[in-house]
Amino acid sequence: MRIRPYEPRDRADVVDICVRTGDNGQDATGLHSSDDLLPDIYALPYVTHEPELAFVIDNGERAVGYILGAADTRAFAEWFSSGWWPTVAEKHPGTGELERSIVASAANPKRMLIAAVDEYPAHLHIDLLPEAQGQGLGRRLIDTLTGALAERGVPGVHLVVGAANTKAQAFYRRVGFAELASDAGGVVMGRKTA
Numbered sequence: 001m002r003i004r005p006y007e008p009r010d011r012a013d014v015v016d017i018c019v020r021t022g023d024n025g026q027d028a029t030g031l032h033s034s035d036d037l038l039p040d041i042y043a044l045p046y047v048t049h050e051p052e053l054a055f056v057i058d059n060g061e062r063a064v065g066y067i068l069g070a071a072d073t074r075a076f077a078e079w080f081s082s083g084w085w086p087t088v089a090e091k092h093p094g095t096g097e098l099e100r101s102i103v104a105s106a107a108n109p110k111r112m113l114i115a116a117v118d119e120y121p122a123h124l125h126i127d128l129l130p131e132a133q134g135q136g137l138g139r140r141l142i143d144t145l146t147g148a149l150a151e152r153g154v155p156g157v158h159l160v161v162g163a164a165n166t167k168a169q170a171f172y173r174r175v176g177f178a179e180l181a182s183d184a185g186g187v188v189m190g191r192k193t194a
C-alpha cells in the first residue's frame, strides 16, 4: 500500500470508496435512491476543484482510500453552489427524510461556513475501505494533506463528522484534531497545519 497524489484514473475508485464508507463509516450502497448522491456531494467536487489536494492509497491495483481537501472553504462553497451543484442537482430530487435533508444541506451555500472558518480555512474528507483501515494509513494521509496545506500557507483545517461516527471521532482526536462545535448534524473538529 502506498500513498500517492490523485490521478484522473482514480475517479471511479474514489466514487466506490465514498459509497462504501458513506453510512457513518459503513457501506451506504443502496441507501439512497441513487448511489451517486454521496460522491456527487462529498467526493467528486473535490477531485474536480482541487485535484492537487487529493491523495489516494494505492494497493497496487486500485485506490482503496483517499483524503480530499479544499484549501479555502469560502471559495469552495461559492464554487460548489454556483458551478458544481447545478450540474448534478437534477439527478437528486431527494426522496425520503434522510435524502431530503442531505439534498437541502448540499443546496445551501452557507452550510460549509462554520463559525471558525477563518481560523481553519481548509476542510477535508477522508475514507478508507475496510482492507486499508487500522494500519496507520489514515494518519499518514492526514499528515500528507496537512503538509500540503502548510506549504500553501493555510493555517488550519477542519472537518465535520457524523455524531454517530464515534470511531472516526476517536481517530481524529488521536491525530491532533479538537472539537470546535457540535449539533445534531455532527461534530466540527479542527487542527492547525503547522
Ligand SMILES: CC(C)(COP(=O)(O)OP(=O)(O)OC[C@H]1O[C@@H](n2cnc3c(N)ncnc32)[C@H](O)[C@@H]1OP(=O)(O)O)[C@@H](O)C(=O)NCCC(=O)NCCS
Binding pocket: 021, 024, 025, 026, 126, 127, 128, 129, 132, 133, 134, 135, 136, 137, 138, 139, 140, 160, 161, 162, 165, 166, 167, 168, 170, 171, 174, 175
Ligand atoms: C476513520 C479512518 C479514516 C481512520 O483511518 P485508519 O487508517 O483506520 O486509522 P490509523 O490506523 O491511521 O489510526 C491512527 C491513530 O488513530 C487511532 N485510532 C484509529 N481508529 C480508532 C478508534 N476507533 N478508536 C480509538 N483510536 C483509533 C489508532 O489507534 C492510531 O493511533 P496511533 O497512531 O497513536 O497508534 C478509517 O478507519 C476510515 O476510513 N473509516 C471509515 C470511513 C470513515 O468513517 N471516515 C470518516 C468520515 S468523517
